[in-house]
Amino acid sequence: MARSKIGVLVAVLALVAGCRVAPPRQMPVVEPMPPAFGEQPADSSIGQVSWKQYFTDSRLVSLIDTAVRHNQDMLIATQHLEQAKARIGYARAALAPEVRATMTASGDHYGKYTMSGVGNFDTNKSQNIDENQKVAEGLTPDYFIGLRSSWEIDIWGKLKDQKKAALSSFLAAGEGRKLVQTELVATVAGLYYDLLALDNELKIIHKNTSLQESALDVVKVQKEAGRATELAVQQFEAQLLRTRALAFSIRQNIKATENELNFLTGRYAGTVMRDSIRMIDVSGIRFPVGSPLLLLENRPDIKEARLHWDAATHRSAAAGKAFLPALQLTPYAGLNAFRASVLFDPGSIVYGVLGGLTAPVFNRQQLKADQAIAVAEQKIAILEYQKRLLDAFREVITLHSSVENVKQSYVIKQQEVALLNNAVSTARELYYTGYANYLEVISAQRGVLEAELELTGLRKDLLKASVDLYRALGGGWGEAAN
Helix, strand or coil: CHHHHHHHHHHHHHHHHHHCCCCCCCCCCCCCCCCCCCCCCCCCEHHHCCHHHHCCCHHHHHHHHHHHHHCHHHHHHHHHHHHHHHHHHHHHHCCCCEEEEEEEEEEEECCCCCHHHHHHHHHHCCCCCCHHHCCCCCEEEEEEEEEEEEEEECCCCHHHHHHHHHHHHHHHHHHHHHHHHHHHHHHHHHHHHHHHHHHHHHHHHHHHHHHHHHHHHHHHHHHHCCCCCHHHHHHHHHHHHHHHHHHHHHHHHHHHHHHHHHHHCCCCCCCCCCCCCCCCCCCCCCCCECCCHHHHHHCHHHHHHHHHHHHHHHHHHHHHHCCCCEEEECCEEEEEECCHHHCCCHHHEEEECCEEEECCCCCHHHHHHHHHHHHHHHHHHHHHHHHHHHHHHHHHHHHHHHHHHHHHHHHHHHHHHHHHHHHHHHHHHHHHCCCCCHHHHHHHHHHHHHHHHHHHHHHHHHHHHHHHHHHHCCCCCCCCCC
């Protein structure tokens, strides 16, 4: 009796020792975003507009639609989403009993001086059993056909925490897919605008080449008439060759950009259809950024980080509850006999259940390590979320400022181009009448070429800055067009 009491006491102490859970750890504090982006009004945000409405160029919309459907990164992100979905099913299954259909056959030899051997010998000598109840001597068979189950009762909610962590990870994977799409939409739009700019640059080169060829012809005629020197002819011709050489560089950039877009749309080659006649002028368009709080709703990377934080929190909670006792039930039901001939007899039906309460005692160091890892992952997730908030706020402020400044620069550059075009005409008239030298004409032609290329570059920068601002505000995650 004393030994029995001591055994019970040891068992109780072991369970109590196992129930001690490490105290909660202090987590980083998330600093909320400011209520507004500087002095910008907290109105609606372009990040809430679907990309199908935001972009008005039908060719660009078609190109983005193809990319969203066939881009390899999008397809990979979809499979990551499927993986996360499968993990939810795995975590949900842990809450339900595990049932296995079992069919086993074994044979045991019991020695003369073993408890089973003596028991079988004594049983066979009994007058109360028939021939089918006698145990075979030598090798004793044992047959079982039936169901065995194992079920951990989720007393403390550990398994539910694991399920919640899997669900949060699944939702985070969904936001991760949206993030891939927002980046893809912005990249495709940016490259498309690069193409439009390159097309316009090529037109500018062709126009200036024609003007310079005309000027060279005039200088050659003037040389034959003795009104110009060979040096003037050489200078005009050198400028023309330099302009012609620029066209080849632009054509190569066009080919490289088309190849990049083909890659993003999941195809090997093909001409990118585009409207090369004009580039969209966005210099007069407003780009409302809304409230910083809208970023929490619109930006997939922020939502993804928040869900990763939730998942890490649930995993940390589950790791802490692993120290608590677990209730395990192992029921079974089936047919069991030591003779194959009577295995399917009603007298061979068996069923039973075993319940056990277990708590960790000697593997606590491993559990402590698991909990430390989970807590560290939770802190990392919180810090990553804070980093996303800071980065998002910085991006919007910087890009909105960029859009406004490029707008102003574009307006001024338009005025410069108009003046330089007039200067070219003036320089030629003065040169033909002898009031200006050929260097002034060459300088004027070079100036207008450079200014027109810079104007095209500024328009491209403005378009791409507006796309980047749209992405930074969370735009670009709508569904593909039907």
